[in-house]
Structures are given as structure tokens and as C-alpha cells.
Amino acid sequence: MALRRPKQQRGAGLVAADGEGPAALPDEGAIAVADATEAIAVPVASIPTIDGLPTPTGLLGEILVEQGAITDAALEEALVRQQESRERLGTVLVEAELITPEQLTAALAVQYGLKVVAVAKAALDPAVVRVLPEELARELHAVPLSKAGAAVAVAVADPARPGIFEEIVGQTDETIAFSVGLPEAVDAAIERAYHTSAAVSDAVKVFEARASERAPTATVAVADVDANAPVVQVVNTILTQAVRDRASDVHIEPMGDRVRVRNRIDGALHEVLSLPQGMAQALVSRIKIMADMNIVDRRRPQDGQIETVIDGNELDIRVSTTSTQYGEKTVLRVLDKARALYDLSTLGMPPETEEMYADLIRSPYGMVVCAGPTGSGKTTTLYATLMAINSDEINVMTVEDPVEYTFPTINQISIHEQAGVTFSAGLRAILRQDPDAILVGEIRDVETARIAIQAALTGHFVLSTIHATDATSALHRFLDMGIESFLLASSMLAVVGQRLIRRNCTECVGPYEPSAEDQAFYERAGGKPKDTFMKGHGCEACSGTGYSGRIGVYEVLQVTDEMRDLVVRNAPVDEIRKLAIDQGMVPLRDQALRLVAEDVTTIAEVIRTIYIL
Structure with missing residues (x-):
């Protein structure tokens, strides 16, 4: 739901954009999610609001029953517990393991007419992060993600928290597009947003200020790679984040309107930064200087090598650049000797x-x-x-x-x-x-x-x-x-x-219900019968992915x-x-199914990685 606070009044006269209703129900043991930008274009005009803010349209327990997450009997039992503990119903249900965090998030999204967003995979725009102060973001469990068009996408973990929408909208003149994310994934995104993104944000502001003072020429990027340049700080932050994420590769991609930075973690790419397109060539030039490559030749593919120490780790970084329609794309292969397995x-x-x-x-x-x-x-x-x-x-x-x-x-x-x-x-x-x-x-x-x-x-x-x-x-x-x-x-x-194959994160692993398709694959492939399947549900330790290592x-x-x-x-x-x-x-398929039976990984991961019948 997109909301905007008029400049003349703080927290009043909010305008709701058209948007979509109920979020998708859980799929493959999780919830169907959208990209961060999708929350902006979702019509929700039919959802009743007070001053344009999202408000609940039904009872949470009834929604969970309608979704098939719990039975009427389980709901009655939970309501009794709630009266005794004075905790909120969702908390009671999750702590009693009557529902999963994914099911609670999906139900809250339906209740408030919001979209569920894959926060763990969402891009974090350093400029957008400043919409919310870090202290408030942590208190509200809310994270600004990115901006598309006129709206800023903000994901909240708990839309039922009293006053959460008023507090967020009251912080900015920007139009806000609210969405819902898994609590652990939102908290992990907050860590990313206010460390990596915030550090880069200051450097980006300095870079843009310097760029605005110059006429755009072909030598701007080369001139901006001195030791004190903001782009140096950005590149150092990118490399440091890659090491901390245990990334095997870093992709720096000009997209026309921005520069996308993605880390390959445990075999899958995750967007970690979104930078101004104006920094594209400066980033490439800085990396080329570090790798002893030709910074003038921007057409031919080039390869280079960087040897450096980050966080006490000796790194050997292989650099590859190639020309694309929006400029040079750079891929860094990060070889961390400390993480190598030789046994x-x-x-x-x-x-x-x-x-x-x-x-x-x-x-x-x-x-x-x-x-x-x-x-x-x-x-x-x-x-x-x-x-x-x-x-x-x-x-x-x-x-x-x-x-x-x-x-x-x-x-x-x-x-x-x-x-x-x-x-x-x-x-x-x-x-x-x-x-x-x-x-x-x-x-x-x-x-x-x-x-x-x-x-x-x-x-x-x-x-x-x-x-x-x-x-x-x-x-x-x-x-x-x-x-x-x-x-x-x-x-x-x-x-x-x-x-x-990716391992379930040991910090957030818990039971889940595989989709009918996954269950059918597991049985058809000869998997060992199981009453309960396990998966990581996303936490700070695994950056909300549910997998670690x-x-x-x-x-x-x-x-x-x-x-x-x-x-x-x-x-x-x-x-x-x-x-x-x-x-x-013992075939690959059978070895992988054994890992599912031992709760090391998930059926979906086996299908993604192997899928050999």
C-alpha cells in the first residue's frame, strides 16, 4: 500500500494509492513473495483504512482457519492460552508450533491487505535507507528497501503493531509503499541496511556532490580513483561485505538507471547494493587499477588479479570485465584461503x-x-x-x-x-x-x-x-x-x-510443510518416509535465506x-x-534424498540442484 504524508501536516491527511488485496498463501512450505518494487503497484483501494492507513479487515484467527493453517479446535486452544499469557495471538500460535512464521506472515498480509515481499532477496538502496533512522527501524522491525517511481518500499515484520504505520509515514515526505516480510528476514535486512548500505550512502553523497561540480567528461571516472575518493570507500565496502557474506563471486552490473551489486552466496546470487549509475565507470576504473588492468580500454574483455587482506583474511580476487549495453560489467571471483577445504x-x-x-x-x-x-x-x-x-x-x-x-x-x-x-x-x-x-x-x-x-x-x-x-x-x-x-x-x-547443495541454517531450522509437488517428487524418487520435514525459516545468521553453507x-x-x-x-x-x-x-539423487531425510537440506533444494530421476 502506497501512502504519502502531505507536507503541511505531520501524520494526517494520508493518501492511499490503489493496490491489491490478499497476499498469496504459503507455497512449498513458505510464502509466495514478490519483489520489493511489486508492493508499490499493488491495488489496495478496496481495503478499509483510517486516514489512508492499512487497518485490519478481519480476525487473525479466522483468516488462519480459512487458509487451512489451523483448525477451529486449535484456535480455541490458542485463545485460551492467549487469555492466560496476555500475549498476542500470533505469538502464542508460533510459540506453540501450531503455525509457522511463514503462515503468520501470510495471514497478517491478508488481514491488512498488503503484499508479502522477499526481503532477503530485495535490493537495498543506500539513499532510501535514510528514510528511517536506524534506532526507529530496529524498534519497529521495519526496513526501507528501494525506490521505484515515486514510492519508497518499506517492509514491516508486524503490521499489527499499534501505530507502526503512523510512525513510519511521519518520518518523511516520501510516498511509502508498505509490505510485509518475515520477521527474521526483516531483522537481517536491517543489519545489512544500516551497516553496508549506510556506509556506502555517505560515500555516494560525496561522489555525487563532486560530480555535480564538474562537467561530464570521459576523464571523470579516471580522476575519481585517487586514494581518498569516495569510490575507493565503496569498493572497499563491497569487498568487505563479500568476505563477511562468504561470497564466492561479486557481480557489479550497470543496469542503465543504477548499478546492481550481487553476491553469490552458497551458489545463489543475492542483491546487496544498488548504486547510482553515475558511479558505474568509476567503480570499474578503481577495480582495474587494483588489478593492474587497462583502465582506458573499455571495449575488450579483460582479466586481472587482486591480492589483498580483508578482516585478517588473505584474499586472491580474480577480476573479469566485459562490455555490455550500459557499460562494463565486472565479476570478482573471491578466493579465501582460510575457507578452503583440503581434507x-x-x-x-x-x-x-x-x-x-x-x-x-x-x-x-x-x-x-x-x-x-x-x-x-x-x-x-x-x-x-x-x-x-x-x-x-x-x-x-x-x-x-x-x-x-x-x-x-x-x-x-x-x-x-x-x-x-x-x-x-x-x-x-x-x-x-x-x-x-x-x-x-x-x-x-x-x-x-x-x-x-x-x-x-x-x-x-x-x-x-x-x-x-x-x-x-x-x-x-x-x-x-x-x-x-x-x-x-x-x-x-x-x-x-x-x-x-545448500544446508539448512542451524539457527532458524524448523518444521515446514512441503508443497504437493515437492512431496510427490520426494516419494516418487524413493525418499525415506518422514512425518516432519525441516527447513531454515530465515534469520540474521543466514541473511534471511534459510540456508547457511x-x-x-x-x-x-x-x-x-x-x-x-x-x-x-x-x-x-x-x-x-x-x-x-x-x-x-549410490546415485546423486539418493545421496541428496538422504540429506533431506536427515534434515540437512530441503526437497526444493534437491530439485533445484540435482533433479535426476
Whole structure:
């Protein structure tokens, strides 16, 4: 609901914009949500108001019964408890675990005719944050999100709090578009808003003030990257927030009317900042200077590297820029050595799978390949494998693009195609260096595949990765490249298929009701029967996402004599997969469903990450 306070009177004469009625009911154990800006365009003119403010249109208990969240008997029981405790009905119901926080939020949205917003995924505009003082935002559990058109989107956790709308509207002359968010997600957004966004806000104001004093020229961005420039503070804040969010990548994207900053956290992108479009080129120039890149060339894609220390953590940041329709887009790959996993026991393999894999990698020769999409943790698995076999008695060498983490006892070669150092060339050079174990970062072409297989056949232990959906399809990927089946069968020890799946946040995990579609998938896929499913409901610790950290999901296909026979005769994928399962391979799907049964993750996350029937 969009509201505006006339300038001549504080808190009176409020004007309500047209808007939409009831919010969507819970879906997949949560609530259907909208983007922050959607709350602005939702008609609510039909909702009765006092002075234009949202007011309740029904009883909360009756709404919950109508939604099917509770029964009449449960409501009566809760009302008795409420009379005894003098607490509000919603609090009583949630504390008694009769409803979930999502169900309460959805019901409150219906009661007040507001939209439910995905606060955890909403952009935070530094300029908009100033609409509410931090102390008041924390007191009211309300957070300004962004501005679209003439209205500022403000999410509240509890629309039933007496006087909340009057207090917020009384703070500003802006038109306010109210919406409802999960309490934990709103509180987490407040933390983000008044730390990262507020810090950036001051720098943005200084930057815009300086820019307004100059005529716009092509040299403005370059001139604005001195050590004391506001853009330096903004870039430092972006990097610091990325480290604190445990982000693997940072995307800085010019959008035409603004610059969007998103962090990839546990495999999913989350918008963390919205900056003025006028800062776009200054941001890129600052990052290019840090990465020793060409700040004048804005058309060609460029790559660079930044080594820095943030919050006591040594970081290796890989920088990639490319030109888009609105300017240069920048992606930062954040490699935090302190968070790297180099121990097989920390990867998430089930004990029986880890034991089998540990036995396989004791072989003095042969080839082990990790298969999966980009970002599935293949390199981490290879590094952990190297650490398991490395010793002073063997010569371990790698060829990578690029070298992501350095090890003092391993000889690592970085790809440099302009200098002629490709995977195949690097691998040939390694074979002349008396290696015992070789890591090839990725098999991209038939030439590299042939050299790697030949190395495995001539007494070397070879580790590598390949892009394939699972372990069985990886074998056919080699055949599709043109590798002879008898060479593949003779050299391959095992193929590891893997994914990374998000863990439920341990701070806010609780019961939920999966959607009918999710439940049907779980049963059809052979999931272990459960009375109660668990998920994270969103809190400050997980930035309102419900997930914190990731765990590996693995399947290990061991190439036995029977499997070699199938490979040699180029058997179909289904036949290879059936034999692998008969011989003890636990498929990715089954491993993931086990994590659901153990309340480590959710059905929706399994579908998003794997979905292999």
C-alpha cells in the first residue's frame, strides 16, 4: 500500500494509492513473495483504512482457519492460552508450533491487505535507507528497501503493531509503499541496511556532490580513483561485505538507471547494493587499477588479479570485465584461503563412499575424473585428493587455469594461452618433469584428454575434471570427444559425479510443510518416509535465506572389469549406470534424498540442484 504524508501536516491527511488485496498463501512450505518494487503497484483501494492507513479487515484467527493453517479446535486452544499469557495471538500460535512464521506472515498480509515481499532477496538502496533512522527501524522491525517511481518500499515484520504505520509515514515526505516480510528476514535486512548500505550512502553523497561540480567528461571516472575518493570507500565496502557474506563471486552490473551489486552466496546470487549509475565507470576504473588492468580500454574483455587482506583474511580476487549495453560489467571471483577445504573428511562424502574413494586414490597409476557443472566443487575435491596422497616421497605437479590456491609442496603451472601455455602444452611439459601424480585442471579438448590418458597408462596417477551431468555420462563425454573406448577403459580408475547443495541454517531450522509437488517428487524418487520435514525459516545468521553453507553430494563410479567391458563395447549410459548401481554406487539423487531425510537440506533444494530421476 502506497501512502504519502502531505507536507503541511505531520501524520494526517494520508493518501492511499490503489493496490491489491490478499497476499498469496504459503507455497512449498513458505510464502509466495514478490519483489520489493511489486508492493508499490499493488491495488489496495478496496481495503478499509483510517486516514489512508492499512487497518485490519478481519480476525487473525479466522483468516488462519480459512487458509487451512489451523483448525477451529486449535484456535480455541490458542485463545485460551492467549487469555492466560496476555500475549498476542500470533505469538502464542508460533510459540506453540501450531503455525509457522511463514503462515503468520501470510495471514497478517491478508488481514491488512498488503503484499508479502522477499526481503532477503530485495535490493537495498543506500539513499532510501535514510528514510528511517536506524534506532526507529530496529524498534519497529521495519526496513526501507528501494525506490521505484515515486514510492519508497518499506517492509514491516508486524503490521499489527499499534501505530507502526503512523510512525513510519511521519518520518518523511516520501510516498511509502508498505509490505510485509518475515520477521527474521526483516531483522537481517536491517543489519545489512544500516551497516553496508549506510556506509556506502555517505560515500555516494560525496561522489555525487563532486560530480555535480564538474562537467561530464570521459576523464571523470579516471580522476575519481585517487586514494581518498569516495569510490575507493565503496569498493572497499563491497569487498568487505563479500568476505563477511562468504561470497564466492561479486557481480557489479550497470543496469542503465543504477548499478546492481550481487553476491553469490552458497551458489545463489543475492542483491546487496544498488548504486547510482553515475558511479558505474568509476567503480570499474578503481577495480582495474587494483588489478593492474587497462583502465582506458573499455571495449575488450579483460582479466586481472587482486591480492589483498580483508578482516585478517588473505584474499586472491580474480577480476573479469566485459562490455555490455550500459557499460562494463565486472565479476570478482573471491578466493579465501582460510575457507578452503583440503581434507576429504570435510567434503561431505558418506563414510562408505569416502572409504571407497580413499582406497581408489591409493593406486600408483590410473585416472580419476570429477564430473559436474560449473561451481559444483570439482576443484575442491581434486585439491583434497592431492592433499590425501601428497608426501615428500612423490613429485606432484598441476596445470590449472588459473591456479586458485597455492601449496608450498606442490609444483603448480598456470595456463597462459597467449604465451602458448595451454592445458595440452603444460601437460606435455609436466611429463618431462618426472611426475608421480598430475592434476589437470580441466579436460576441454581431445588433445588434452589423449595426453592425460596416455600419462595414466604409462605409470602416472592423473586427476582431472570434465563438464558432465553425472558420473556415467562423463564416460560417454570422453567417447564423444573421440577417445577410443579401449584406451578409456584401460586408463580410468573412477569417475566422481558431484554437486554442491545448500544446508539448512542451524539457527532458524524448523518444521515446514512441503508443497504437493515437492512431496510427490520426494516419494516418487524413493525418499525415506518422514512425518516432519525441516527447513531454515530465515534469520540474521543466514541473511534471511534459510540456508547457511553447502555440502557436497557425491556418486563414485568405480571402473571394474565388468564396467570396462561395457565401456569397450560402447554400451548405453543407462546400462552403465545400472551396473554401477548394482556394484554399489549410490546415485546423486539418493545421496541428496538422504540429506533431506536427515534434515540437512530441503526437497526444493534437491530439485533445484540435482533433479535426476
